[in-house]
Structure formats: C-alpha cells, structure tokens
Amino acid sequence: MKKLWIALMAVSIMAISCKENKEEVVEEDTAVSEAPAEKTIAAMNDIEIMPISHATFVMNWDGQIIYVDPVGGSASFEGMPDAEVILVTDIHGDHMSEETLMSIKNDKNFLFTPKAVADKLSDGLKPLVVVNNGETTTRNELKITAIPMYNLTEGRLDKHVKGRGNGYILEKNGYRVYISGDTEGIPEMRSLENIDKAFVCMNLPYTMDINQAASAVLEFAPKEVIPYHYRGSEGFQNVDKFKSIVNEGNESIEVTLMEWYPSKG
Template identity: 50%
Template sequence: MKNIILLILCLVSLNLNAQDLIKTNDGDIKIHPILHGTLAIEYQNLTIYVDPYGGAKGFKGLNDADLILITDIHGDHLNKNTLNELNTKNSYFIVPEAVAQQMNGIDNAEIEILNNDKSTSFQGIDITAVPMYNLPVDEESRHPKGRGNGYLLNIADKVIYISGDTEDIPEMRALKNIDIAFVCMNLPYTMSIDQASDAILEFKPAIVYPFHFRGQGGLADVEEFKSIVNSENKDIEVRLRNWYPSN
C-alpha cells in the first residue's frame, strides 16, 4: 500500500497526464500543461506540442507530435535537447524564420516558416502567427518585434491564443473573440501580473491560463493575477495549473 501511495505522489509531482477538457461543437480539446511555456493540445487524432522544453519526461503518456509550434529562438522555446529526446521524425514544424535558421540537426517531416501576420492550416486547423515583442521597440529588446511568434489556433468553434514572450502590446490588446488564452508574465522578460491582467481585462478571453511565469525573482504571483482579473470581471475564468511541478 505504501509503495502505491508513493507511486501516485510521484506521478502527481511529475505532472504526468494532467489535462483539461474544452468542449467544442465537434469533440473535446485536451489541454496538457507541461512546464513553463510548454504545453500539449490534443484534438480528435491530432497531437500538438508548443515549445517543447524540459526533456521528454514531461510528454510521457502523450502521442508523438503531429504538429510542433515554436515561438522563439530562446532555449525555453527552441530547446534542441528536448526535441532530440522526442520522436519528431514525423512531426510537422511551424516556426518563425529566426527559428528555422537554427533547426539543423532536428528530425522532422517538414518545417514551414510562418512569420507575423501570416496564416496557414494543418489538418483542418487554421493557424495565424501574431506579433510578440517587448516594449519599447528598440535594438536592446530581448524579444524584438518580428522575430518571434504568438499563435492563434482555430480548432472547431474555439480560438486559442498562445502569447509567446511578449509584453502587453497593442496587437494583443486588440484581439477579439478569444476562447482560451495562454499568457506569459515573468519579469524582466515579459510582463508583470499588473500588465498581464490589464491586457486580459481589455481583450476578455473566456478562459485564461497564466503560464511562463518563472522570472528572475522566482515565480510570479498568479493567485494575485487571478484576484485582479476577477475583481474587475468575474466572467473571465482564470485557470491556475501546475506549470512548475518540481517546485
């Protein structure tokens, strides 16, 4: 009995197979928070990985990716060690040009370059690359405008927004009809919880997942983020999940 309990605790600590179900007009979307800015999405027979990072152990129990989206060149987004641990030989990659230039040595079925404001489709899912960048826009920016991508995914009747590493830029604030948003908040790289909550209150996604919230000072206070958002708008569902299972 003791060994069974220890096994259960171990599985929980690794965040294995954790998932949320989002109902659509054509089946469920399964959301798997994995680590930091890394997640997996399952829909029908399709498996999508976003920014695989942290090693293959985080993907245990999931199918190999049919589609892999990468947002930027930094190691917590384009992580070659993790990609080389995973079986990606049949995976279709959609990446910005700066990432494509660094994809040498990664097995893949195909790499499609998709830059800001361009769209494509994959197995019935419409995908649009949207800007992600730091403010002010200058040469010293950690995330210059045009290098990396956020993504909009149209799956059945749902629109999913993945922010990438961004501040509360006008392009994010102008988003409309977002059902599910994954929004970063880690200083000094992206946003504070005040910036992120202010942006969320402007574009009003139905569901928001704070993710990518480990910064120089540790983990951002996502409970406070939730409190700020819901004090102004109780209709926005803030989902707090275990993005840092080893902490």
C-alpha cells in the first residue's frame, strides 16, 4: 500500500511539472510572435514631408505621393516624384492654381477638391473627385475625409465661409494626419481625436494668430503639430513663440518647425 501511495505521488509531481513547462513554452511563443508585428506597424507609417512654400507641400507616405495645394508652376515640383493623390483645399490663389494643376495632372493621379474649386477649374482637369465637408473617399488604402475650415472672427467672416473649402484628415494603417487649410480654431478642429500629425495654419488677417492656433492645438492634442501657412499681409507669425506656448501647455506634443519660406531672410 505504501509503495502504491509513493508511485501515485511521483505521477502527480510529474504531471504538475509537465503542465508548468507547457505553460512556459506558450508564453515564450506568444512573445516571439508579437515583436515582428509591432515593427511592421511602425514601418507602415513612414511619412516624409517636403515643404514647397506657404501652404504647398509634398508628402511621401510609404511610397504613396500626395501633393497638397500645389501652386507655383511646374518648376516648384522639379525633382519631385509624380503625385498619385492631389488635394486642393480652397479657391484662393495660394491654394488653387489651374496652371500648376495642368502641369502635374496626368492619367495616373487623382485630384480631390471641394465643389467650389471644381466649379472654377476647366474641363482639361476633369474628371476629378469632388469631396465636400463631412464626406469621405479612398484611394489605395488612403482614407480621405473632408472637414470644415472657416473663419469665426468678426471682420474675417467673408474670407473663408463655412462649407466652401476643405480641411482634410488622411488616414492609413490607423495613422491620422490633419491638414487644416484656411481656418480659425473652430469647434470641428478642437473636437478632433487621435490625430498623429497636424498641419495648422496661422496667418493674419486671413485666419488666426499663434495664440488661437495654440489654444486649439492644446485642446485636440495631436501627437505632433507642424505650423505652416504663417505668412500674411501683417508679416510672418512667430512660430517659435507658438512652439513655446504649446509646449508650456502640454510638453508631450511635439512641435516641428519646418522651412516653408526659403527666401524669407
């Protein structure tokens, strides 16, 4: 009887030991499978920004080339890869240039504009894709959502009326980029969520100053903000001070200053 009891105890100890070893192997396998996935997601959100001037820039998002508000003629884009996606925000000359659009438009790229812009462009630039405030479209996994951009301050209301132009949210692989267009710190901007990279304008007397821009940025708290479009008839806005205001309010927001005006000095 004593021998039987000893044998049963030995079997029990072996069973427990095997179970613990099996659980340890499962945990190790799980850890190994998670690591490559994290690297893949990071690699899929590789974005290169190439400022042209003022509101115009080129974005290379994992090889998908996006032109934003292309103006300045074909010379401004010499050496740049051809666009797959072209976005226009508004009808003003620092955002819409038919001559420039004609020089870069081809059979392989897609032009997205609000209706007010489409109505002013000639048939040579059509077909194009009209997307208005609140509407969403896609191009090769790039989700494009048009959101409002307009003025709030008395004396500026007629410069950018609600519903005419577009700000844009671009999203791919869970990464979200906001392009403000010409706007003040409107409720639609302040209520944005989960923005990874934001381009925010600040130029008087047409949109807003650095204080209103910083207030809005602190409210929707993007991971990174890039001030752009900061030259107005009253001169250049102080983007260094904008950066200081934002970082004093929230040091976790990365403020990236880029060269938008090469001939400024």
